[in-house]
Amino acid sequence: MKYKLWYWAEIQGRGEFVRLPMEAAGIAYVDVAREQGSDALVADMQARDRRPPFAPPYLDTGSQVIAQVANILLWLGDRHGLAPEDAATRIWIHEVQLTVTDFVAEVHQVHHPVGTGLYYEDQRPEAARFAEEFREERMPKFLDWFERSVEGEWLAGTRWSYGDTSIFQLVEGLRYMFPRRMAAIEGDYPRLIAIRDRVADLPGIAAYLSSARRIPFNTQGIFRHYPELDAA
C-alpha cells in the first residue's frame, strides 16, 4: 500500500518538510487532500478516535498513523535510510530537525504574534515589532547554528538526509518571506546555501520542483511574504 500523507491541499506549510524527502527518495505516497480536498482532511481527522493527530501533517503508513513532522521524519529515516546509519548521528539529525521545528514556530509567530486564530491583518503592528527582532536577532542566531552544524557536503554523513531537505526548505522559505533580508545575509551561510543547491539538484527534487505537485509559496502557509515586514 502506498503511504497516505494527510495535509492541507493549498499550502506547502509544515507538510512540505515531509513531502521533500519522500520525493527525493522516490517513496510512493498519496497526498490525499490534494486529490480529495482539504474538507476530506478535516473529516478524516474528526473520524480518528484512537491516538488522534493533534494537527496535520500526519502519515498513514498502513500499520500506524504518525503525526508531528519530526516524528514522521524520524520514522521515515529509519525505515527508508533517510538518515545516517550511525546511531549517535541519527540522534543528532533528529536534534537538528527539532531545532528546525523551533525555528518554524518562530516563523509562524512573525505573522501571528498575539493571536493564532486571528488574521495577520488583525495584528499588523505587533507583527512588525516581532519581525524586526526576528530579522535582526533570531534569523542570524538560528542560521549561524545551522551553518556551524554542517560537517561536510551534507549535514552529516556521505549522502543527504531528511535534515538536508529541511535546510533546503528553510532557505527557500526565508528567501520567499524575507527577500531583502536574505539577500543581505545569505553570504554568511555558504554551507547552508551549498546544501540548498545540492538538494535542488537531486533528481527526485528537481522533478518535484518542476511539477505541479510543488505548491507555490503563498500567504496562507508558514513562510509568508508581507513586504512591510521585510528589510535588509
Added chain:
Amino acid sequence: MKYKLWYWAEIQGRGEFVRLPMEAAGIAYVDVAREQGSDALVADMQARDRRPPFAPPYLDTGSQVIAQVANILLWLGDRHGLAPEDAATRIWIHEVQLTVTDFVAEVHQVHHPVGTGLYYEDQRPEAARFAEEFREERMPKFLDWFERSVEGEWLAGTRWSYGDTSIFQLVEGLRYMFPRRMAAIEGDYPRLIAIRDRVADLPGIAAYLSSARRIPFNTQGIFRHYPELDAA
C-alpha cells in the same frame, strides 16, 4: 559515569521535563549548573565545537551530548525503559511529547509575544492580548487533546512513561501560571489530573518534590504567574 544534565540553575524551565523522569526512575545524574552556577553552563556551551547544542537543556551521557527535550527523553526512554516496549507506542509517546513541546512554545509566547529578547514588562499589552486567546482557545484545545489521548491509568501501557511525567509538569505549570483559569476548567480533565496525582505519588517524584532539588516555580521560567494575565 553519572549523566551530566546541563540547564539553568535558577528555573524549572524546559529542563524540568528531563529532571522528572530521571528522578522518577532513580537515574543518577549531576545537575551541573546547580552545583557550579549558570555561568558554567554558558562557558560549557561556548566551548562545544562539534554538534553544539542550540540551547539548554542538554544531556552528556558520557558518549554523546544530546539536546532538545523530546530528543533527550526519546533516548532515555529507549535506554532506561521509560517508554512502552511496543515500537508503535514508543512513536506515539514521542508524538505526545512533541505536542507538549508545541504547547510549551505557546506558553512562552504568552509572556513574550513580540520579543523573545525583551522583558515581559516591555510587552504587557501584547501579552494580555495573546493570554486571552491562550486561556480561552489554546488551553482547552491542547488539554482536550491530551485528555483524549489517555488510554488507561497512564498515557499508554501499564506503567508510567516520560509522557506521564510531562503531563504532570504541564498540569503543575498551568496551575501556577493560571490558577483561576485552571480552577475553572480542571474538572474537564479527570484523566490528566489522575495522571498528575499518580506521578506525584511515585516514590522518586515524591522524594524529589519535597527536596531542595525541586526549584519553586518563578517568573523567570517557562510557566510564569502574572496575575493580570489570568482569569476564570
